[in-house]
Amino acid sequence: MKERKDEMKKSFRKILVICTVLAMILGTTFASAATKTEVTSLDGAKAKVQVDWNHRYTYDELGKQLKDLNKAYGKLSKLETIGKTHEGRPLYCMTITDQSVAKSKKTEVTVFGNIHGGERESASSAMYSAWYLLENSGTTKVKTLLKNYIVYVIPVINPDGYEQSFLWNTRQNMKPTDHDNDGVPFNDNYKDIDGDGYIADISAVDAAKTVTGSAGRESDDANKDGILGNDPKGSNIDMNRTFDYLWGEDGVMDSEGESPASEPEIQAVQNFIKAHPNMTCLATLHTGIQCVLYPWGYRKAHKDLDDMDDIKYMDQTAKEMAKTIAEGTQRNFYYKQSYHDYPTYSELIDYAYGKFGIHPYTIEVYSGGSSEDSAYDPNHDLSSDKGCKWNNKLPDVKEVYYTHEEAVKILEAAGIDPAKLQIKDKATNEYRPWKASEGLLFKTSATAQMVDKAPEGQDVMVNGVMKGILKMFENEKAVNTIKLTVKASASKDKVKLTWNKSKGQITGYQVQKSKYSAKGFLNVNKNTTKTSITNTKNLKKGTTYYYRVRPISKVNGKTTYGQWAKVSVKAK
Ligand SMILES: [Ca+2]
Ligand SMILES: [Ca+2]
Ligand SMILES: [Ca+2]
Ligand SMILES: [Zn+2]
Incomplete structure (x- = not known):
């Protein structure tokens, strides 16, 4: 036995030597063979473009990542700008496909992210789908996929809102708006004045620290009217209510803009959809709950209407997607017809389905915080939203009390005249001057403290959601x-x-x-x-x-x- 072992050792050593030499000669070949194992967010070190999926990137940084991916995988990708925002930011669209296969033989699918600026997890998730497909383009699975599909990724529909959300979380875009009617739009945006990096809601409090009124939200009162933060950046428009489909027909004028597709970001999205009539399905990613939704948003499905087969089809696909995402993320997800989550008009999904027959799915990727029943349950009822929380510990509300004297110093350092500071009195609901007997209480919510952070486990989230998106691709082969x-x-x-x-x-x-x-x-x-x-x-x-x-x-x-x-x- 011993001799035999030695012999084996010798021949093994020989093989090792040969392999080492071969590896030296064929270094590049070996390296490319190595990329055939799947690269995920968890072992992203193998990737050509390094991304920390637990980091919150600025929009410029996302643009850089897209450009780097496009450079590294130019044969499979094309990076375009499909429009511009109010503040002049480019709207990126990345096309990913095997260009050696004719367009007519492929199914066209799209991933949209972040129509609501503050929902940045949705942008990370859309970015991840582009990154994942390109970084794994050497694997058999993705290679085959890119021969059969053209994948468009528009990771951020609302870059202005995305950027403003580093200061204050908002779903709105940045159409210039003059909230205080002084003729100058956005001339009292929020600003951190006590130096903790975040924006607090400020209350006036008496000696017993009981709230006596509201002093608004942290700002330097650039419009000099004594009211803090009363002309912040934000349009009051929810762009996902502005699509040119049954626009304004809900009879309530609130957040849908002045006219159908009034916003440049939505015009760009609509033009993109119109320019791709062969698109069979799309995913539009959001944050705030954990689910997959399908049309309609504006009405219930009805068995006597001729779209019922289609609705059933999307219902089944949404269910499979929710199940896949739940397994992939190890968190609970649910699925529903969008109307049953809550009724809305003129959403992206109703526009895409109503006008073009595209099968669109809203994927909500993350619901922050935790509840007692939010532990992952593989047998969770997919039609129930119960327990669909990410089960994260969010920061506690931060409360900092400043005496009148301390508060005066903070205000003066920010260029605010304390004598002009207006308090909305709790009892009368009217504005009145700040009293010398009052201090200020700065209250910073969990959301306000999360503006520059990605939630815990975002790397797991983006990977799990990607699996749900792949499920959608697989189910939605173009009939041709x-x-x-x-x-x-x-x-x-x-x-x-x-x-x-x-x-x-x-x-x-x-x-x-x-x-x-x-x-x-x-x-x-x-x-x-x-x-x-x-x-x-x-x-x-x-x-x-x-x-x-x-x-x-x-x-x-x-x-x-x-x-x-x-x-x-x-x-x-
Ligand atoms: Ca103004
Ligand atoms: Ca602050
Ligand atoms: Ca002001
Ligand atoms: Zn949303």
């Missing part, structure tokens, strides 16, 4: 790319055809027959929803018949066909 597998069998006076139930936007199947292999085909059934058919008419014993079957997709009046799959059989 689908070729079925058809089998035929003959028995006395009968030919039976069966075919597979393929995933994708299929609403029916067309079946034709001919005596010739390449001509003369006539319909056996123009449109059946079944996956088998029995032909008894016009069969002559001993004659060979040719059949062909293709899938049909009819979404919102638009009919598309898949490829013919042929089979021949001799009648009995």
Whole structure:
């Protein structure tokens, strides 16, 4: 045994030497072979573009990451600007696909992120999908995917809101707005004046530290009216209520802007969707709850309406996505028709589905905080929002009390005249001067303390959500790319055809027959929803018949066909 072992050791050593030499010669080949193992957020060190998925990046930094990815994977990616924001920031769109395969043979899908500026986890998640696909483009899985799909990633629809949210979390865009009607927009934005880096809500308090009124929110009162933070950056517009679909028809004018698609960011998104009529599905990522939602936002599904098959299809896909994301993140997620979460008008998903028949899904990627029942449960009822929290410990509300004298110093250092400071009195709800008997209490919420941080476990979140997005891709094959597998069998006076139930936007199947292999085909059934058919008419014993079957997709009046799959059989 011993000798044998030594022999083995020797030959093993020889192999090692050969391998080392080979590795030196074929260094580059070995390196590229190594990238074939999947790179995830958790082992991102292997990636060409280094990203810390637990870091909160600025919009400029996200732009840099996209440019770096585009440089590193130029053959698979294209980085474009599809528009500009009010503040002049570019709206990026990254196209990811294997360009050697013709466009007509691929399914077009889109990932949108961050229509609501403060929901930055959604931007990280969209960025991750671009990063993941490119960094893993050497794996068989992603290679195949990029041959079959064109993936568009628009990671941030609202860059201005994204940036403002480093100061104060807001979902709005930055259309210039003059909240205090002094003729100058945004001339009392929030500003940290006590030097802790965050924006507090300020209360006037008496000697017993009981709140006597509100002193507004931290600012340097640039508009000099004595009221703190009364012209902050923010438009009062929720861009996800401004799409040109049933705009304004809810009868409540609140956050939907002046007219349909009034905002440049949304015009860019609408133009992008219009320019990609073959897109079959999209995901639009949000933060705030943990779920997958599908159309409609404005009304319930109804069994008598002709979109019911489609609604059922999206319901099933949303369920599979929610399940996949829950497993991937090890947190609970749910799914619902968007209306049942809460009714809304003129959302991106209603626009995309209502106008173009695209299957759109809202994915809400994160709900901060924790509740007693938020532990991951693999058997969690996917239709219930119960326990769908990320189970993170968020910072406690921070309260700092300043005596009148201390507060005067802080105000003066910020250029504010303490004698002019206005307090909205708690009892009268009217403005009045700040009293010498009052101190100030700075209260900083958990959200305000999180403006520059990513939540704990964001790296796990982005990876799990990516799996849900891949599930959406897989389910949503464009019908023109689908070729079925058809089998035929003959028995006395009968030919039976069966075919597979393929995933994708299929609403029916067309079946034709001919005596010739390449001509003369006539319909056996123009449109059946079944996956088998029995032909008894016009069969002559001993004659060979040719059949062909293709899938049909009819979404919102638009009919598309898949490829013919042929089979021949001799009648009995
Ligand atoms: Ca103003
Ligand atoms: Ca502060
Ligand atoms: Ca002011
Ligand atoms: Zn949102």
